[in-house]
Amino acid sequence: MRRNTALAMIALPLLAACGTPQERCISRNTSEYRTVSSLLAEVEGNLARGYAWEERQVVRTRFDQCRRVLRDKDGNAHVTSYGCWRDYVDTERYRVPIDPAAEARKRDGLAERQAALASSARAAVSACRAAYPETT
Template structure:
C-alpha cells in the first residue's frame, strides 16, 4: 500500500471519531488501547509472514524546477521572469529491515496475550457505551 494511502487510511478513523455519534465517540475513546494492540499484532504477523519488516527514512533530493526571478527592465520597472534552478525536497523512502524470527514470535505471543486480556474489557465498554448512548434506528 503506498504511503499516502496508508496515511489517509490512518486518518479516517480519527476523522470519523471526531464527528461520530456520542456512542461511536464513547466506544472509540475507551477502546483505543485494544485497537492499538490489534494493529501492532497485525504488523508483527505481517513481518513474520514476509520475513522482514518495513522502516521509513527521510531522504533529501534535488529537483530541477522553475524559480521566479525579479529584475528591472530598461524603463526601471520590476519584472518577473523564470529560470531553471535546483531545489531540495524531502522524500520518504521505505526499506526492508531483517528481523529475528524468534524475537518477532515472542512479540506476537505477548501482543496476542495482551489483546486477549483487553478483549473482555473492550466488550464490556462497548456494551456500556451502547446502553449509555442508544442509537435510534
C-alpha cells in the first residue's frame, strides 16, 4: 500500500501539468525510482501470468497503390497509379517462458531497491515543491 501511495505522490504532479519547473525537477530527481517501479510492476505481472511478453520487428509485404509521374512529349506531368507490393515493419508481441524462481529473486531485489529509493524520492519531491512552488 505504501508503495502505491509513494508512486501516486510522484505520478500525480507529473500528470497534472507537463513541463513546469517543479515537474521537471521532480522528473529529473525521481527517474531511477520510477524506472525501478516500472520494472517491478513488469516482473510482478510476469509472475502473475506465468510468462513474459517480448516484442520483435517483422517485415511483411502487402499490396498497395503506387504512383508515378510520367511526362508527355510537351513536358506536362501526368500522375498514374498502379498496383505494387510494399514492405512494412510490424511489431509482434509473443510469450516467453519464465523461471518463476529467478523472477521471484528479481522481484525481491527490485522491491528492496525501490524501498531504498523511496525515501530519497519523497525528499526530492518535497525539495522540488519547496524550490518551485506552483500558484493556482
